[in-house]
Amino acid sequence: MDKQLDTLLRQLTSIEKIQQQTHEFVQDLPDDTIDSSQSDSILLNNRHFFRNKDIYVSKHNRYAPYPRHTHDFLELNYMYSGSCVEHIDGTRVELHTGDVVLLNIGSSHSLEALGDDDILINILFRNKSIHLDLLDKLYDSDSVLFNFLMNTTTRNQTExxxxxxxxxxxxxxxxxxxxxxxxxxxSRKFSNQIISSYLPILLITLVRDYQSEIMNKSKQRLNDPVMLTVLKDIETDYATVSLQSVAKKLNYNRYYLSNLIKKKTGKTFTELLNQQKLLQAQLLITSTKLPISQIIRQVGFSNKNYFYNKYQQKYGHLPTATRNQR
Structure with missing residues (x-):
């Protein structure tokens, strides 16, 4: 155990000092991160967590219950020490030292108050951090994690x-x-790259070493190698790939493949392709100084107005606002 890390994690945060006295929840997130319009839970958007990185880590504050909330990113809860009780989509889950819960986008959960020795770590990441080469490696094992991440990647999870x-x-x-x-x-030099590299290693090791139990309200699965090929081509060749080229590669009729993609994922080929292009555009906008016009061409959009329209639909603002926020 890293003693410096252990000491840091056990130190009282400013929020914990208040909660230790009152045993009442104190919000520690900026107002623009929280959407309270839903009557039954709080929605946490990704505005605060992923401004400059794809993975966000935090320690859960102790001594007070955390209210029910949901989010539009993936969350991994790790019980560093002690134990805790979570209520996830109506299911009571008790974590002990070393246990892990992986929450899908849209999962709703709350936590009971943690005690002195109960250290819970939250690791948040966007699904674009899950590359399809990882899913390809997991496919042969027919792992629950593969099914989980495939459903997340394609938004095919109805529950x-x-x-x-x-x-x-x-x-x-x-x-x-x-x-x-x-x-x-x-943090040191290359820390962000090291963290991003360790994430798929962590997920694969969980599948290999841990006893896993998948919890869902729907029995729906997506572990079709044809869909994996389609999605992988979209991820790697988004700037040039077409439905025709993928159909030819798979030796499928283009119209049959189009209908199959819609049936399996709930989206058209074009919608999936645009989703990947917009993710890449947003990444380039936030991490480079390339002109927006060059980024549009680089990710494979031929019509600038079409790109701006789709970008605003997805992110709620124009690319220039994304760059200014950075």
Missing amino acids: PLFIYFRKRGNSDVTHIIDTILSEYYF
Whole structure:
């Protein structure tokens, strides 16, 4: 165990000092991160968490219950020490040291108050951090994680779900997460790249070493190798790929493949392709100084007005506003 990291995680935060006295929840997020328009839960958007990175790490504040909330990103909860009780989509889940819960986009959960020794770590990441080469590696094992992440990637999940990983015996998961935490809290050169590289290693190790239990209200699965090929081509060749080229590669009729994609994913080929192009455009806008016009061409949009329209639909503002926020 990293003593410096352990000491940091056990220190009282400013929020914890208040909650320790009052045992009442204190909001620690900016107002623009929270959407309280839903009557039954709070929606946390990704505006605060992913401004400059794809992965966000935090320690859960102790001594007060955390209200029911949902979010539009993936969340991994790791029980660093002690234990806790979560209520996820109506299911009571009790975590003990070393246990992990992976929450899908749209999952709704609340937490009971943590005690002195209960250290819960939140690792948040956008689904674009899950590359399809990882899913390809997991496919042969028919793993629950593969099905979970495929449903997340394609938004084909009609009901929120989560995976509960129970620790059994010795595993490298603890070491991997400690490394991620150390790189995050004691940032050095290339820390962000190291954290991003460790994420798929963490997920694969969880599948290999832990006893997993998938929790969902729907039995729907998507583990079709044809769809994996389609999605992988979209991810890697988004600027040039077409429905015709993928159909030719798979030796499928173009219209049959189009209908199959719609049936399996709930979206058309064009919608999936635009989703990937917009993700890449947003990444280039926030991480480079390239002119917007060059980015539009680089990600494969031929019509500038069409791009601006789709971008505003997805992100709620124009590309220039995204760059100014950075």
